[in-house]
Amino acid sequence: MTAIETVRVDLPGRAYDIRIGTGLVARAGAEIAPLLRRPRVVVITEDNVAAAHLEALRAGLAAAGITAEALILPPGEATKGWAQLERCVEWLLAQKVERGDVVVAFGGGVIGDLAGFAAAVLRRGVRFVQLPTSLLAQVDSSVGGKTGINTAHGKNLAGAFHQPSLVLADTGLLATMPRRDFLSGYGEVVKYGLLGDADFFAWLEGNGPRLRDDMDALIHAVKRSVEMKAEIVMRDETEQGDRALLNLGHTFCHALEAATGYSDRLLHGEGVAIGCALAFETSARLGLCSQEEPSRVRAHLDAMGMKKDLADIPGDLPDAAGLLALMAQDKKVVDGRLRFIMVRGIGEAFVTSEVPGAVVEEVLAAALRGA
DSSP states (O other), X not given: OOOOEEEEEOOTTOOXXXXXXXXXXXXXXXXXXXXXXXXXXXXXXXXXHIIIIIHHHHHHHHTTTOEEEEEEEOOSGGGSSHHHHHHHHHHHHHTTOOTTSEEEEEESHHHHHHHHHHHHHGGGOOEEEEEEOSHHIIIIITSSOEEEEEETTEEEEEEEEOOOSEEEXXXXXXXXXXXXXXXXXXXXXXXXXXXXXXXXXXXXXHHGGGGGGOHHXXXXXXXXXXXXXXXXXXXXXXXXXXXXXXXXXXXXXXXXXXXXXXXTTSOHHXXXXXXXXXXXXXXXXXXXXXXXXXXXXXXXXXXXXXXOSGGGSOSOXXXXXXXXXXXXXXXXXXXXXXXXXXXXXTTEEEEESOOOXXXXXXXXXXXXHTO
């Protein structure tokens, strides 16, 4: 078994460890036991993860004498809404979950966000453990305490900051991920290099294509991504400043997700990758970085076999004005002005509201033409 790496999120009064490596589901009981007042947890998961991994998790918990009840939800983004949130909360209450108990979120980003939000509102806050099963969740959504659901008005518009008590990122689970889902998660990995670590991006250029076949390289990629997110979260837990850097590519991404109906036409990490390319293109058009930078970003996404342009999204999209209108619904609007994450180069992102809408519309129009 490879060594287990640990990254500490050192928030005052809410510090926790992120454990990264193989075999963590098998030793989940030993990892979680120190948090428990009684040898019992409740697990929220979804059908696909339950079929593949729930019995292994039960066995890992039972090895430490911990029993588990599980709620199994439908998979997919549609689960992350009011109906399933109510179902989770009522089920947790029926299980007589107390404030001293622990809820385990066992799944990808949808389950982590939903179960975390349910834990946040249950009895005004119950502890929870993230056990992310996808690359995207391991490097991004399981870390930092953002929980929430989608509403009819947009994505993640109801939620709470509620930090987990522990994150167990079992990289061994990623071996069974479909290639497209793995690459979607990689969209968030590459984002970290682009926003703040040019050396990491260069490492990804050399090592990204072999991550699925080299566990040590995969663990390094997950750990470096998590370290970067943890550093930013510790500086700015509730996104008043630096944490917004983590949204590189996301303003474009969320508009594209809305335009495609949050469907399988575009997975989240695919939208992030395209959004990062568009953010670099916008930055170059504003004279903030050289034109070689967006070309290098697209070249790496291409080498990974990833979506990198609007033309890579199947089906019709709104025109540039329509996409810009969808961007205006984003959570990052402040005083009616969109906050963008722009770049001065690879590894040099910054937050600004000084991006003319006309320039963004030009970039989108050119991308829709395939120019």
